[in-house]
Amino acid sequence: MADTAQVKAKEGTFAFGKKEKQLLSDPLNDNNPITIQVLGICSALAVTTLLEKALVMAIAVIFVIAFANLFTSLLRKSIPKEVRMIVQLIIIAFLVTVVELTLKAANYPIFKELSVFIGLIITNCIVMGRLEAFAMANRPWRSFLDGIGNGLGYGFILLIIAFFRELFGKGSLLGFKIIGATPEYIINTTAGWGQTFFGWYANNNLMVLPASAMFIVGVIIWIQRSKYPRLVDAS
Amino acid sequence: MHSTQYTTVFILALTSIVALVLAGMFTVLKPIHDANEAIYNKKEILAAVDPAAENMSDDEVAKIFSTKVKQYVLNAKGEVVDAKTANGLLLKAEEIKMDKERKKPEEERVYPLYIYENADGANYIVSVYGKGLWDAIWGSVALKSDFSTVAGVAFGHKGETPGLGAEIKDNAAFKKSFIGTKILNAEGEFVSVEVKKGGAKDRVHQVDAISAATVTCDGVTDMLKEGISVYLPYFESLKKGK
Numbered sequence: 001m002a003d004t005a006q007v008k009a010k011e012g013t014f015a016f017g018k019k020e021k022q023l024l025s026d027p028l029n030d031n032n033p034i035t036i037q038v039l040g041i042c043s044a045l046a047v048t049t050l051l052e053k054a055l056v057m058a059i060a061v062i063f064v065i066a067f068a069n070l071f072t073s074l075l076r077k078s079i080p081k082e083v084r085m086i087v088q089l090i091i092i093a094f095l096v097t098v099v100e101l102t103l104k105a106a107n108y109p110i111f112k113e114l115s116v117f118i119g120l121i122i123t124n125c126i127v128m129g130r131l132e133a134f135a136m137a138n139r140p141w142r143s144f145l146d147g148i149g150n151g152l153g154y155g156f157i158l159l160i161i162a163f164f165r166e167l168f169g170k171g172s173l174l175g176f177k178i179i180g181a182t183p184e185y186i187i188n189t190t191a192g193w194g195q196t197f198f199g200w201y202a203n204n205n206l207m208v209l210p211a212s213a214m215f216i217v218g219v220i221i222w223i224q225r226s227k228y229p230r231l232v233d234a235s
Numbered sequence: 236m237h238s239t240q241y242t243t244v245f246i247l248a249l250t251s252i253v254a255l256v257l258a259g260m261f262t263v264l265k266p267i268h269d270a271n272e273a274i275y276n277k278k279e280i281l282a283a284v285d286p287a288a289e290n291m292s293d294d295e296v297a298k299i300f301s302t303k304v305k306q307y308v309l310n311a312k313g314e315v316v317d318a319k320t321a322n323g324l325l326l327k328a329e330e331i332k333m334d335k336e337r338k339k340p341e342e343e344r345v346y347p348l349y350i351y352e353n354a355d356g357a358n359y360i361v362s363v364y365g366k367g368l369w370d371a372i373w374g375s376v377a378l379k380s381d382f383s384t385v386a387g388v389a390f391g392h393k394g395e396t397p398g399l400g401a402e403i404k405d406n407a408a409f410k411k412s413f414i415g416t417k418i419l420n421a422e423g424e425f426v427s428v429e430v431k432k433g434g435a436k437d438r439v440h441q442v443d444a445i446s447a448a449t450v451t452c453d454g455v456t457d458m459l460k461e462g463i464s465v466y467l468p469y470f471e472s473l474k475k476g477k
């Protein structure tokens with residue numbers, strides 16, 4: 001009896017020590033879900049054409065992983081082992097639907113843009129992977145932090161990819177024209193180039209296609225591993 | 236190891252709680268979703284005449300729609316009808332769902348028509364719906380009051396490839412190239428506007444296709460031909476009425 005009381009007391013604390021800090025920082029580099037674990041690649045290719053899309057997706061995934069981890073961890077002792085995957089899926093699907101309904105009410109055009117990819121968070125390997133690997137064996141507070149950390153690690157890579165894809169594919173960032181001629185300019189004038197910043201720049205259509213995200217992920221992995229040789233063969 | 240009974244009760248309880256919360260959330264948010272969708276669709280319709288409509292605020296769009304846009308419901312014969320919704324209310328053109336209409340037999344379908352008066356005169360905006368490479372594509376085509384000259388177009392799509400097929404929506408130059416084309420030939424026969432692979436030769440009835448998006452562009456050609464043709468009887472009746 002005394003033992004269980006002690007465990008309960010520990011579960012209630014929201015300590016933020018070295019271990020907790022590591023849970024948040026580890027997935028950003030040493031154990032990044034995309035570049036080290038190589039999970040969640042599919043959505044990284046699909047939603048990174050525009051920075052705004054990647055940002056909304058990153059927030060959605062952080063929310064889903066964090067709370068899926070929290071709920072699974074709270075229930076971990078009462079979940080029957082035989083159906084634990086089904087229970088995890090119910091929790092994930094529930095949270096994803098919450099995100100979908102909220103986004104549809106809050107920002108309809110972005111909801112339309114992301115369309116199926118919000119729903120596909122359900123099948124995002126990172127979420128299920130964290131539930132199985134971490135939340136089923138750890139306390140709620142730590143699981144919650146682990147979820148946020150992994151969501152951040154995923155979102156961080158997503159934003160890097162989207163930054164390059166939008167800048168070179170559309171010549172803009174968050175919808176603001178940065179380089180190249182504006183569409184209005186192309187349509188309305190027949191005069192020469194050079195009136196806008198880097199006006200000679202023609203958008204690289206490859207950057208809009210999913211394949212470019214694969215190249216950028218590859219380059220990120222390359223840079224990361226040559227900078228931190230200890231990560232080579234870590235996966 | 237848990238008993239089968241425990242497992243069953245656990246799953247039933249969990250699914251019931253989840254279902255209840257989601258159903259509650261859906262019911263509460265439904266009016267907001269519907270309002271958002273209505274404004275979004277109105278923006279797509281106005282964008283056919285004025286591309287700047289995409290960046291207008293929701294209030295502006297609603298105001299233009301209530302003051303400057305007249306909307307009619309046409310039947311398959313091109314007559315203006317007072318169609319009823321399932322609840323017996325008068326069906327507004329903006330409430331017509333093109334994808335659902337296509338599932339009905341042809342003679343029972345209804346079509347929306349919008350007349351938007353701006354500085355250039357009346358624009359007759361028709362709604363078209365078709366198939367792209369991966370999924371549905373749709374659009375609004377604005378015609379000038381000669382019922383032949385295209386005043387502008389706006390397209391939407393469910394899941395065309397970004398950078399290729401999706402350019403029908405994103406590429407302003409592609410949409411701009413439709414302006415001034417004619418859907419009727421010199422004899423007054425319907426020929427529609429073709430999205431021509433390899434470059435338009437006849438600038439009056441063709442526009443340049445988007446490279447590497449042949450299937451989507453062919454889809455646009457078919458959609459325009461099929462979609463505009465159902466409005467022709469109505470335009471004929473208007474011409475006779477003049």
